[in-house]
Amino acid sequence: MGGSFALAMKKAGLVRRVVGYSKSPSTTETARRMGVIDLAAESALLAVSGSDIVLLAVPVAATESTLKAIRHLIHSDVLLMDVGSTKGDVVDAARRALGKQLPTFVPAHPIAGKESAGVQHADANLYQGRQVILTPLEQTRPELVQRATDVWSALGCQVLKMAPHNHDAAFAAVSHLPHLLAYAYFNAVARQPSGRDFLSLAGSGFRDFTRIAASDPTIWRDILIANKQELLTQTQKFRESLDAMEQAIQKGDTSGLEAMIRQASEGRGQWQLSSPPTPPKSK
Amino acid sequence: MGGSFALAMKKAGLVRRVVGYSKSPSTTETARRMGVIDLAAESALLAVSGSDIVLLAVPVAATESTLKAIRHLIHSDVLLMDVGSTKGDVVDAARRALGKQLPTFVPAHPIAGKESAGVQHADANLYQGRQVILTPLEQTRPELVQRATDVWSALGCQVLKMAPHNHDAAFAAVSHLPHLLAYAYFNAVARQPSGRDFLSLAGSGFRDFTRIAASDPTIWRDILIANKQELLTQTQKFRESLDAMEQAIQKGDTSGLEAMIRQASEGRGQWQLSSPPTPPKSK
Numbered sequence: 001m002g003g004s005f006a007l008a009m010k011k012a013g014l015v016r017r018v019v020g021y022s023k024s025p026s027t028t029e030t031a032r033r034m035g036v037i038d039l040a041a042e043s044a045l046l047a048v049s050g051s052d053i054v055l056l057a058v059p060v061a062a063t064e065s066t067l068k069a070i071r072h073l074i075h076s077d078v079l080l081m082d083v084g085s086t087k088g089d090v091v092d093a094a095r096r097a098l099g100k101q102l103p104t105f106v107p108a109h110p111i112a113g114k115e116s117a118g119v120q121h122a123d124a125n126l127y128q129g130r131q132v133i134l135t136p137l138e139q140t141r142p143e144l145v146q147r148a149t150d151v152w153s154a155l156g157c158q159v160l161k162m163a164p165h166n167h168d169a170a171f172a173a174v175s176h177l178p179h180l181l182a183y184a185y186f187n188a189v190a191r192q193p194s195g196r197d198f199l200s201l202a203g204s205g206f207r208d209f210t211r212i213a214a215s216d217p218t219i220w221r222d223i224l225i226a227n228k229q230e231l232l233t234q235t236q237k238f239r240e241s242l243d244a245m246e247q248a249i250q251k252g253d254t255s256g257l258e259a260m261i262r263q264a265s266e267g268r269g270q271w272q273l274s275s276p277p278t279p280p281k282s283k
Numbered sequence: 284m285g286g287s288f289a290l291a292m293k294k295a296g297l298v299r300r301v302v303g304y305s306k307s308p309s310t311t312e313t314a315r316r317m318g319v320i321d322l323a324a325e326s327a328l329l330a331v332s333g334s335d336i337v338l339l340a341v342p343v344a345a346t347e348s349t350l351k352a353i354r355h356l357i358h359s360d361v362l363l364m365d366v367g368s369t370k371g372d373v374v375d376a377a378r379r380a381l382g383k384q385l386p387t388f389v390p391a392h393p394i395a396g397k398e399s400a401g402v403q404h405a406d407a408n409l410y411q412g413r414q415v416i417l418t419p420l421e422q423t424r425p426e427l428v429q430r431a432t433d434v435w436s437a438l439g440c441q442v443l444k445m446a447p448h449n450h451d452a453a454f455a456a457v458s459h460l461p462h463l464l465a466y467a468y469f470n471a472v473a474r475q476p477s478g479r480d481f482l483s484l485a486g487s488g489f490r491d492f493t494r495i496a497a498s499d500p501t502i503w504r505d506i507l508i509a510n511k512q513e514l515l516t517q518t519q520k521f522r523e524s525l526d527a528m529e530q531a532i533q534k535g536d537t538s539g540l541e542a543m544i545r546q547a548s549e550g551r552g553q554w555q556l557s558s559p560p561t562p563p564k565s566k
Binding site (some may be wrong): 112130131133169171173174177178179180183184186188189190191194195197198199200201202203204206207208209210211212213215216221222224231232235237238242244245249252254258261262265267268269273274 | 344394414452453456458461463465469470472473478480481482483484485486488489491493495496498500504505507508514515517518520523525528532535537540541544547548551554
């Protein structure tokens, strides 16, 4: 996410110089060799020094410690953003870590996933035509929210603003729960004595249904735990829906089962991936 | 499925003339206008009359009545096949319906799905590079099993033979359960008061995960009920897998949760859609 942001910012002509830092020296080295960053910093704190825009791209559980490591060099006119898939916990971490620098923080979640994490998959066009959600706090400086909006718009994003809680409820439903179900489903099949034989017979429906089960374990472990409350609420709703269908199957209630399938089939048939038309011009 | 088979057989030069019958006159008319069939029969029985190969492409629950309607004109050297996604119930239906014509029946399941059913989506290349499962009975004439193998091979399929029960166990796991989960999941999200807002935020992971939830209600109602026993066995295994992950999330057991996600992620990362190399030459 961070690498793609750097490339996209360069492509849009919005930055002169990108300074990067990663805990892993090989990541930093790859980023420099690929031209994703211009300069490798020796610490997160040094990477922040003198920057106008700071983008934090770390697993959500590492947000607080990273913010603590950099807060001393965050000035009040720096635009500080993250890209975390959960927002309630990130906002809480920011409140604890940032103190008087809190108003510089504009929590952001670009809806632009890849199963393949890592700077080697950085893509200057990753954000083109995607949505990004900003969840500013009451303390956030309005001009920084506007600047964040302008930056993401210039990268081709449609920018939406939501309260952190609403964000987390929505993404528990449309992203975190499907990941959990895909992981649980894949393991349920693969662990059976005949699992390997079964998997060799799976077709394109299985392929698409389980694509997100290949997603990064560390990132998703953190997301599922960070958004525990909303996720378990959604899991409960899913279980009720599954129970109803299972009961219809058990009883041989063909018309009841068909009605449920038809509702899903028609709803999904009408659903479309939202793709904003041409991105609005940035100021 | 039937229309694609007709087009593929014509393309491979394996048939001189295709006679079609559908309960719906508009389907028959479309099939003739598209050149999928050469002749529209006035009944299923008349469609079978004089044919060398008969392919039944009906929802699995309609197998028995359709076989009963045609059995009087099935000669002992006719190759009779279906394309149903379940095999145990189809075989039972054939035993009840076919009597002394049972040896002509070679139950078949081509693994080539489309969400869009109907003759207007018929595709001469649908079966190219796909698998087809044959589940012959002890009574099935071996030369007809060989002929079925040759026909599907000539259409570009890899042909596998399995017992009906093993087929149904495998497809409950890799096809029927994912459909059930996708339907249940889509409804769980869409029925919530904020469901519409949630769906507008869903991204490409959601798109792929729910693609099969758009599948045909009638066909899938029949499949889920026809394979009830195996499906409910698989649902139980899925529930155990989901329970374990939910408990880890509930307890904040990050390492336990990560281990489960990692198992799925690595397994899915290694999995590949099986695509046979060049199809074997037919005799």
